[in-house]
Amino acid sequence: MDNKCIGVFDSGLGGLTAVKQIINELPKEDIIYFGDTGRVPYGSRSKETLLKYTRGDIRFLNTFDVKIIVIACGTASSAALPAIKDEFDVPIIGVIDAAVYAAVRATKNKKIGVIGTAGTIKSGEYEKQIKAYDSEMQTFAKACPMFVPLVENGYFDTEVTRIIVAEYLEEIRNQGVDTLILGCTHYPLIEKVIREYMGDDVTLINSGAEVAKYLKKKLTKENLLHDGKCDENQYRYYVSDDISSFEELGGIFLEREINGQVNKIDIEKY
């Protein structure tokens, strides 16, 4: 057993959808979350900048002596993690491996759609891993840069959301995919609209939920689970910008109250 914390980070709020799933899957674990709200969004940044920010985020979480780090950000997982995972002693997992694991098992016609930020799609990481699993798989990828602003401004189930979802997903739907990876942890917030457009026959892979299942498997296998011998779980949240707006919107993402549990740090020091 290992009673140290799990470290989780994202560019901002989106990763909280993964934290919600981790709490569901692993209710005995303590979690430290960092949301880089002072430098959000990551989706449109260059690879060089993403490497720099991701390294800083990991160094910050490492100050807490965490047992594992989960990158709950599709962009950092795809554009930065493959290049830097060997630089750190702490195990680091991203959302890609987990989502690919689920998608290749879900598809029957071997046609998988992938949506994410510009940085995620540009990295080509999803396609690479899917084809490494089975070279006969066909992938159809599309960057959806408006989805994060829509989610962050509360456009969950609106006409505007439906129009933009249709614009972005038309080509992927026409290709006849039977599985679609939501490669950004913001996207579950507009899953209803995506599901309506894609139809019930298409399996949606929620990368945040999959990384939670993957994490549970890994901690169990490597005997790193918390022994559960304490009265109360600790969930601590850190951000690089204003606390109050994170507390407010974070409650929606996480579906639980986080007021009073959020602290601000200067991420540029890490």
Added chain:
Amino acid sequence: MDNKCIGVFDSGLGGLTAVKQIINELPKEDIIYFGDTGRVPYGSRSKETLLKYTRGDIRFLNTFDVKIIVIACGTASSAALPAIKDEFDVPIIGVIDAAVYAAVRATKNKKIGVIGTAGTIKSGEYEKQIKAYDSEMQTFAKACPMFVPLVENGYFDTEVTRIIVAEYLEEIRNQGVDTLILGCTHYPLIEKVIREYMGDDVTLINSGAEVAKYLKKKLTKENLLHDGKCDENQYRYYVSDDISSFEELGGIFLEREINGQVNKIDIEKY
């Protein structure tokens, strides 16, 4: 006369709409532009973070011995400039003074609308300055957080833009304003849709264009104009993230080619 450069900065690309106007108004001047593309957008950041970023941006431009600095960012102009302008020896002007100067002269019914980012509207700076000019003025302010993502993703004249413009501006239009300040330098890119919604009787104040006129007046009055005795103007652009995407989109904002004139710097050092 003063042949030193004019320094201009913005959170990213939006300020280039002001640079375009400065080049029109002051064709003999040399300009150094900084776009903080590694930390864009500023509109949703807290005041504390905006102060920090704005100070860094000014310190960077000051390394070039500029004769004046123009903050071509509505958010930094409103939420940061009033608090820090006395910290620096170089004169600094923002878009607010210029836009207010134009708006109070344009209005006939003393009803002025103000739109901008969340940070700009939260600062209350526009209302404060308008009422300082004439306490009978009525102001109607509205944060429009989706406008910047729309512009940055090329949604200039689309159905989605029209729906969101109507959502944001309905209340202001119903109040019967005859003047509307576009308090963010991104907004001129969707001016056509805003104009269609507000009607031809409403005067739109383009804060980027107004700051260019204001700058011309100030340099003329204080005898700081360039003497024009050189063969070619120098326009240099610096960014804190990837050069190529800035060159590409920057050309649209500026309506001129900037390939090869853009350099990347590490703004966190300033």
